[in-house]
Amino acid sequence: MRRVYLSFLGAGEYKEAIYKIGVKEARATRYVQCAEADILGNAYFDVFYIVATPTSKGKHFSALESELKQLGVTNITLIEISEKLEASNQWQWFENILTKIDQGDHLTIDMTHGFRAAPIVLSAAINFLQKSKKIVLNAVYYGAYENKDENGVAPIIDMKDFYIINEWAEAVSRLIEDADARKMAEIAGQAGGDKIGELNDQTIIDAFNDLTNTIRNVDINNVAKKTNAALALVHEKSKTASPTGKILLDLVIDKFVSISSDEPISGNYDKAYFHLQLEIIRLLLEHRLYMQAFTVMREFVGSIGLIQVEKANMRKSDGFKQRNKADIFLRMLTNDEQTWNFDGAEDLKMRVQPFYDTLKNLEIETVLRRFCREMTDYRNGFDHAWTNRKESFSGIPEKGNEFYLQLKGVIERLESQNLIP
Numbered sequence: 001m002r003r004v005y006l007s008f009l010g011a012g013e014y015k016e017a018i019y020k021i022g023v024k025e026a027r028a029t030r031y032v033q034c035a036e037a038d039i040l041g042n043a044y045f046d047v048f049y050i051v052a053t054p055t056s057k058g059k060h061f062s063a064l065e066s067e068l069k070q071l072g073v074t075n076i077t078l079i080e081i082s083e084k085l086e087a088s089n090q091w092q093w094f095e096n097i098l099t100k101i102d103q104g105d106h107l108t109i110d111m112t113h114g115f116r117a118a119p120i121v122l123s124a125a126i127n128f129l130q131k132s133k134k135i136v137l138n139a140v141y142y143g144a145y146e147n148k149d150e151n152g153v154a155p156i157i158d159m160k161d162f163y164i165i166n167e168w169a170e171a172v173s174r175l176i177e178d179a180d181a182r183k184m185a186e187i188a189g190q191a192g193g194d195k196i197g198e199l200n201d202q203t204i205i206d207a208f209n210d211l212t213n214t215i216r217n218v219d220i221n222n223v224a225k226k227t228n229a230a231l232a233l234v235h236e237k238s239k240t241a242s243p244t245g246k247i248l249l250d251l252v253i254d255k256f257v258s259i260s261s262d263e264p265i266s267g268n269y270d271k272a273y274f275h276l277q278l279e280i281i282r283l284l285l286e287h288r289l290y291m292q293a294f295t296v297m298r299e300f301v302g303s304i305g306l307i308q309v310e311k312a313n314m315r316k317s318d319g320f321k322q323r324n325k326a327d328i329f330l331r332m333l334t335n336d337e338q339t340w341n342f343d344g345a346e347d348l349k350m351r352v353q354p355f356y357d358t359l360k361n362l363e364i365e366t367v368l369r370r371f372c373r374e375m376t377d378y379r380n381g382f383d384h385a386w387t388n389r390k391e392s393f394s395g396i397p398e399k400g401n402e403f404y405l406q407l408k409g410v411i412e413r414l415e416s417q418n419l420i421p
Contacts, residue, residue: 003138004105005045006097007033008122009052009060010113017145021156031060032112032143034067036156042072045108049100050076051093053083056113094121101129106136111159112143126163131170137163165244168199172248176255179215179287181208199245204233211256215284218292220299221314223280227260259283267315269306270421274411277303281407285400291382293400298330298379300407301372305329307420308355325352332356333365333372364413367406375403 019026019035026035033050048068052061057080065076079100081093101107109126111119129135140159148154164187171183184205207230214226231253238249258279265272277300284293305326306312313319328348332340342349359365378393378400386392393399414420 002046002102002105003044003108004047004049004101005033005036005108005110006049006051006100007036007110008113009033009050009056009064011053011056011059012113014060015145017143017148018153019143019156020153021141021158025153029067031064031067032141032145032156033064033110034071035143036108036110036141037068037071037073039156040108045073046075048073048076049079049097051079051081051097053081055083094125097122097125098129101133101135103133104135105133106138108139108141109137110141110143112141112145123163127166130163130167168248172199172251175208175212176251177287179212179283179289181205181212185209199248201233201237204230204237207233208252215280215287216289216292218295220277220280220296223259224261224265224276227256231256231260267313267319268421269303269312271415274300274303274420278404278408278411281404285397285404288397290396290400294375294379294382294403297400297403297407298376299326301333301368301375302326302330304368304410304414305332305352305355307414308358309351324348328352329356330372330376333369334376358419362413362417364410364417367410367413371403371406374399378403 014030016028016030017035018028019032019039021036021039024039026038029035029038037044037048050061050064057078061078068076077100079093079096081096107126107129109122111122126135126137126140130137137160140163142157142159143154144157145154167183167187171181171187174180174183184199207226211223211226211230214222234249234252238246238253241249259276261272261276265276277296281293281296281300284290284296302323303326305328306322309322309325311318312322312325324345325348328342328345329352331342332349332352340349356365359368378396381389381393411420
């Protein structure tokens with residue numbers, strides 16, 4: 001990990017000034033780069049890059065280099081760029097700068113004297129480097145010469161937050177698109193300032209890590225509880241959030257509110273349970289977490305078989321023990337009745353048979369049977385990493401959505417027949 005300094009050298013006339021970062025002042029200088037080296041210390045950076053055009057190099061580089069060396073800075077490297085504004089020239093120096101930055105470098109940039117379109121190009125470079133080389137942006141300085149205080153001291157302002165917000169936007173995007181909170185945890189602590197501080201809250205980050213782990217681990221009975229806990233924190237933080245932070249927090253709320261619950265989950269196989277499971281399946285498919293989605297769909301069908309099983313619930317150990325009857329119900333649907341063989345489990349089959357017969361009389365069993373075997377084949381393929389086939393099934397996203405709609409239709413028919421409490 002290197003500490004890298006990168007600054008532009010303009011071709012204008014520089015006037016002497018005293019600069020400060022925070023309360024620490026530098027000695028008087030014409031060059032803001034020298035002020036920053038003076039304040040931060042000559043050994044703070046491993047390499048000192050100065051970006052200049054032929055004109056600015058001729059007018060100022062020699063004097064700047066000499067003053068920096070007087071401050072004890074010796075590791076100075078010039079990056080010369082073209083003064084032509086054609087896009088090809090901009091790309092050339094853009095890529096030239098990229099090659100100077102190594103993986104994981106800690107980067108400090110001064111943009112006080114950016115050449116024409118240089119700040120725009122460099123902003124793109126920063127974003128690219130954050131993604132491609134995982135650089136850590138320590139500071140983005142601007143020497144506000146025109147904004148001197150009553151003592152004639154010009155502040156050096158750190159604009160880093162305007163670049164870190166891009167990282168937070170990506171982190172929120174990953175959270176809502178991929179159910180992945182790792183990016184939030186990765187950049188926690190990098191963002192300073194009170195403008196986006198509401199995003200850098202370890203309690204919220206931990207809550208969403210907990211929620212997304214619950215989703216990815218298919219711990220479906222705890223999703224609603226974890227979602228409620230996370231969204232409660234977000235709602236509270238949103239009340240006092242900055243406009244920028246509120247936009248991002250609202251995106252999170254809109255994404256996960258469908259798998260939250262206004263009322264405590266009863267723990268029974270009731271309407272609220274099945275509707276929540278449907279939302280979880282939809283979310284998993286939307287996040288392209290297909291293995292998890294097919295697992296939940298398979299268990300969803302098994303849960304239908306427990307609707308009228310006495311004691312079946314998710315509150316007590318006796319209730320959880322009834323899940324073996326869910327597997328029996330699935331076997332009944334995925335095998336032809338003529339081939340049923342429940343030796344050793346006949347008593348379990350007898351407990352499920354009455355509801356199965358009810359569904360058969362209403363032709364709901366026919367609907368379930370039509371897609372359950374294929375859906376289970378997909379789920380088993382994922383479960384065994386497709387090692388029992390030459391390759392994975394095709395059309396997984398389409399099949400996932402098809403099975404989801406079938407399950408949704410089954411629940412609607414069960415509700416219309418008042419078969420779900």
